[in-house]
């Protein structure tokens with residue numbers, strides 16, 4: 001698949017360059033590897049962790065050859081990802097519940113929140129689920145309009161009160177309508193203003209409270225959308241949002257056409273929150289459920 005190939009080749013090709021003329025994994029190779037991982041946006045702490053693990057392995061096996069470096073690195077990354085993403089999603093499925101499954105979607109503007117919601121709605125609809133969207137990102141007219149457009153494109157209803165209305169009131173109506181119409185999934189878009197964390201926290205808790213009036217267990221997922229092409233900015237946003245609310249899953253977008261796929265590794269390691277989806281393009285089908293091994297392979301193929 002298009003996106004992942006591109007994001008990936010870089011780690012592999014950088015390693016290939018770094019080991020030219022070398023036979024053993026020595027300090028110089030490890031230094032180069034460290035730099036490669038950091039410039040691939042794996043994040044400093046996670047890079048150090050990976051390098052230490054490789055150092056231990058190399059120390060055990062004094063003759064570790066550079067030809068094995070790929071394999072060793074692949075194994076270490078895979079094991080890091082498995083420690084943090086307990087299970088891979090098989091497909092776009094939501095649990096069968098008596099009430100709608102509610103997904104609250106958070107993230108700053110421009111990361112691909114609306115697009116990801118549209119893509120998810122399309123996948124669930126394709127699998128026979130009844131989907132309802134709530135346009136509670138009422139801060140920007142464009143966000144509401146775009147969600148309505150996605151609703152039309154995918155053929156799902158959108159609850160909207162327009163711009164500058166109370167987000168909680170939209171969420172209230174979306175939950176209410178979701179229950180009344182027997183929706184399987186209600187996906188609620190929210191405004192992602194990070195400059196005022198207290199506001200953000202209050203707004204999100206208010207949204208949760210009103211949704212819980214109809215669906216006590218909601219939200220079943222709080223999905224944080226991050227733009228993978230922004231590298232360490234994505235990690236900074238993840239830090240802020242996980243402080244403001246209980247993020248339960250992540251979607252990392254724009255992994256097409258970027259050499260920054262490494263950010264997925266660092267974020268997964270730092271937050272221990274499963275990366276459920278990756279965005280690999282602007283079209284409706286350009287969303288994939290995250291699969292560890294496929295992802296790791298894509299970094300090296």
Ligand code: GDP
Pocket residue numbers: 107108109110111112113114115116143146253254255256278279280281282286
């Ligand atoms: P929002 O402000 O977070 O709701 O962001 P949007 O959903 O409006 O997306 C912002 C821009 O990013 C749009 O031009 C989208 O088409 C684009 N976009 C979203 N996801 C992806 C992706 O996975 N890959 C690429 N290349 N573009 C994306």
